[in-house]
Amino acid sequence: MRMDVVTLFPEMVEHAAQFGVVGRALTKKLWSLALWNPRTYTSDPHRTVDDRPYGGGPGMVMLAAPLAAALNAARAAQAEAGCATSRVLYLSPAGTPLTHARVTTLNALAQQGTGLILLAGRYEGIDERLLAREVDEEIAIGDFVVSGGELPALMLIDALVRQLPGALNDAGSAEEESFVDGLLDCPHYTRPPVYEGEAVPDVLLSGDHAAIAQWRRKQALERTAARRPDLLEKHRRREE
Numbered sequence: 001m002r003m004d005v006v007t008l009f010p011e012m013v014e015h016a017a018q019f020g021v022v023g024r025a026l027t028k029k030l031w032s033l034a035l036w037n038p039r040t041y042t043s044d045p046h047r048t049v050d051d052r053p054y055g056g057g058p059g060m061v062m063l064a065a066p067l068a069a070a071l072n073a074a075r076a077a078q079a080e081a082g083c084a085t086s087r088v089l090y091l092s093p094a095g096t097p098l099t100h101a102r103v104t105t106l107n108a109l110a111q112q113g114t115g116l117i118l119l120a121g122r123y124e125g126i127d128e129r130l131l132a133r134e135v136d137e138e139i140a141i142g143d144f145v146v147s148g149g150e151l152p153a154l155m156l157i158d159a160l161v162r163q164l165p166g167a168l169n170d171a172g173s174a175e176e177e178s179f180v181d182g183l184l185d186c187p188h189y190t191r192p193p194v195y196e197g198e199a200v201p202d203v204l205l206s207g208d209h210a211a212i213a214q215w216r217r218k219q220a221l222e223r224t225a226a227r228r229p230d231l232l233e234k235h236r237r238r239e240e
């Protein structure tokens with residue numbers, strides 16, 4: 001899987017991508033990362049990448065031209081690396097909220113040879129004309145605003161990479177996580193067997209795998225009903 005990120009803070013993405021599951025998968029070459037700073041594609045002495053918004057108002061807006069040049073460089077590098085095509089994803093609060101289902105379809109696309117280019121905004125956002133011309137899809141990580149697209153891009157990268165075969169030490173982990181079968185995950189316990197007077201549920205110490213699976217399923221259903229009735233409703237409709 002090949003991913004490129006267009007960002008004003010490439011070091012932030014590069015650094016965060018070194019840790020845990022994502023970092024190990026990078027070392028194992030299960031995916032590769034390249035970073036493109038739009039500032040590199042400016043020609044003025046100040047390396048300007050933003051300007052005041054037409055119509056007035058607070059903040060600055062990212063200029064189209066340096067971003068277009070950075071995106072072109074990323075596309076060319078992906079083609080050279082063997083990607084059949086590239087898909088540009090802009091991380092944006094106005095995008096479609098990211099779900100497990102969308103991560104899975106993007107993962108399949110990427111594994112079939114589509115390079116993903118993640119565009120991280122800053123300031124008030126990006127000139128709309130650049131978005132209309134260059135972006136294939138806008139993705140939101142939630143109904144709230146953060147200061148830049150780097151953390152949202154890293155979240156998308158993490159969600160995609162952990163689905164790659166070989167990324168997790170135990171392949172079963174990915175199949176048992178929240179949202180995979182439409183439910184939240186069950187509660188987990190580890191040692192000690194009694195913590196602050198509270199014991200681990202007996203069934204988990206029983207060694208009876210069928211009973212444990214049944215208990216976990218029931219917990220997942222109850223937790224989803226209590227915390228995310230919207231998910232349970234969808235799950236029930238799918239099961240019918």
Ligand code: SAM
Pocket residue numbers: 090091092093094119120121122123124125126139140141142143144145146147148149150152
């Ligand atoms: N003016 C924008 C608005 O009100 O929708 C917010 C811009 S935000 C301060 C700067 C950048 O952070 C955005 O261009 C986007 O790349 C990123 N960003 C912020 N919140 C996000 C979210 N919920 N999902 C994805 N990206 C987000």
